[in-house]
Amino acid sequence: MELTGAEITIRCLADEGVEFVFGYPGGAVLNIYDEIFKQDRFKHVLVRHEQAAVHAADGYARSTGKVGVALVTSGPGLTNAVTGIATAYMDSIPMVVISGQVPTGAIGMDAFQEVDAVGITRPCVKHNFLVKDIKDLAETIKKAFYIAATGRPGPVLVDIPKDITGQSFAYLYPDTVSMRSYNPVVKGHTGQIKKAAQMLFEAKRPMIYSGGGVVLGNASKQLVELTRMLGFPCTNTLMGLGAYPATDKQFVGMLGMHGTYEANMAMQHCDVLLAVGARFDDRVIGSPDHFAREARRIVHIDIDPSSISKRVKVDVPIVGDVAAVLDELIKLIKASKERRDEAALAAWWSQIEDWRSRDCLKFDRKSSIIKPQYVVEKLWEVTKGDAYVTTDVGQHQMWAAQFYKFDEPRRWVTSGGLGTMGFGLPAAMGVQLAHPHKDVACITGESSIQMCIQELSTCRQYHIPVKVVNLNNRYMGMVRQWQEFFYGNRYAESYMDSLPDFVKLAEAYGHVGMKIEKPEDVEPALREAFALKDRLVFMDFITDQTENVFPMVPGGAGITEMILAEDL
Amino acid sequence: MRHIISILMENEAGALSRVAGLFSARGYNIESLTVAPTEDVTLSRMTIVTRGSEDVIEQIVKQLNKLIDVVKILDLSDGSHIERELMLVKVRAFGKDREEMKRMADIFRGRIIDVTEKTYTIELTGPGTKLDAFIEAIDPVAILETVRTGASGIGRGERILKV
């Protein structure tokens, strides 16, 4: 039986097992929307801005490990989606974005709502396709899901001209695809893994540095097993939080620009570093020259060869899937007769405990103004550390990372690579839809939240009971902090004047709003909000305007050149 | 260091722009780039000449390999190889210069492929350095126009880039 291109598109999504499509209609996708109207195999969620559709698909993907799906129209629909696509790309999130395109005959004619979607998105997708023949449609969609989810994951765009969605062709959704030009490696090189095991045994000051790849590769179990077996300290990047339980004593906190003192010191002074699914980002190791001053041997496990020896030269590169490689490494270590150097390890731990005793995350607990750190700490308590947390970008994001102790992967949903303000609320929608019975908090700032505030309407329509934790410091706090430290307190355009009354705004959208101004009201407010299981609650916490994020490694400095709260 | 990299890629619309886009987005330099279909119509072969430190070249190769349309890559400079480039030069050729120009073309094993009363068009192939040498050798004022294809390359002996 022949189906139209629009029907084929819908059938492919359903046959792929898609649960939610986040989208927004328009001329070029009207045929597809007509088929959405007629089907009930997946749910379409109508957002209020295409950027939010992509972020919601992204939140869904990060919290489930499945491929997120967004659907947008041509021209402005696609351009609005670009920020979301780039956000997913930078953090390697599996996603398929379907965009409408003007009819094939109109392409290149400056047609109404025509943009070169494939051209615009090329630098920020793992791959993209323009479907020029209905014969290729089903296979292209299959390839898109395959490419998005395998290897180093990433977003894939499928651009479908309107006439293709109107033509008819026999429908067959392939079970599998194979591509001669794309064969991601899974298994690591055994010789290299042996070398790695040997090096770990020889270590006197070992360190395990793990990142987003452990979350993406669902290898948390292996990471925990290996780390506990070896008794080594472990740090996570911002993207890796939750991959190793934050409440475990071997966890030394996040590292990097706003990482803990002990994590950064241990990173710098270790003699053997095991890097797992982390890409030595500039926010993590600061100046590569400074990092290279201390001699250390590095083992690097990553599925993407281009992540290896990009910013830091490594001694034992292992290309492969982190779960597969760690499984093999664990087996080798268990079978080996070699033993770690107990005395050296004990001395190393006592050094680390010494660093840890600096208590670099301390803040003023007696303040009469609400401290943002305190709100996050209480949020962790009230939700028993079991919530899904999304964030926007800024100081609040860093405090969320430092003070919400994630014990499980995929609970922490933040834009690390692109640092996209506006991500938090729509991402939380995707997370909540995927986990309807879980607590989902969006930790945000008064500036970021305004970048996708319109999604409060989507939340109303679909009864998405996200809890918005607005750390309202009336400033683009992160910008203000840099201006305070590096621009002589000249707060150029970083004050957020004329803020709306967030309580009234939440109410206008049909939600519950709360304004919290005193430290003693923080916990009761959180308890009240999370008791309202089926309502979105917008909590506007009026926090200290002058608070800064510490420790802080200034841009371009070495990771041990930290500014600590106690220094000021 | 100068490197000459051969790429076999799916003969898809847009494949060339993925490679060109990669080089500009990551700030790699391209000295020359040539591309044409192969005997297998589903594949095109591209030759890129680029310059960079060993680290940069390593990243270039890795990044090229990451492109979904790229099937295989060979850094020809890693082993012995042959490089050829084609150049067409239109030169002024009258009076006593006419004979001299013919002589130069012969010395460089060029062929005169178009003739007017006042001009010759000379076809020359060889490694890029030979083409440079020809340009150096003739009187610069005589040069009316040049066009070069950029280098194509192939491994020597058993060194083969094929799917």
Ligand SMILES: Cc1cc2nc3c(=O)[nH]c(=O)nc-3n(C[C@H](O)[C@H](O)[C@H](O)COP(=O)(O)OP(=O)(O)OC[C@H]3O[C@@H](n4cnc5c(N)ncnc54)[C@H](O)[C@@H]3O)c2cc1C
């Ligand atoms: C305001 C702000 C401040 C920030 N401060 C910090 C900071 O202090 N500390 C910090 O750490 N970050 C910070 N970041 C985030 C930073 O910009 C980077 O996004 C982050 O450090 C990258 O994390 P990652 O190295 O884990 O890599 P990711 O971006 O998570 O990349 C994952 C890596 O794993 C690999 N991989 C994927 N899947 C697999 C698999 N199955 N098997 C093997 N490998 C796989 C990928 O190829 C890639 O190399 C900050 C961001 C913002 C916006």
Ligand SMILES: Cc1ncc(C[n+]2csc(CCOP(=O)(O)OP(=O)(O)O)c2C)c(N)n1
């Ligand atoms: C879309 C976008 N524009 C600009 C920036 C630069 N930026 C980073 S943090 C920040 C301020 C965020 O302010 P707010 O949301 O109030 O968070 P706070 O730092 O105060 O906690 C800005 C403007 C960005 N990351 N994203």
Ligand SMILES: [Mg+2]
């Ligand atoms: Mg703020």
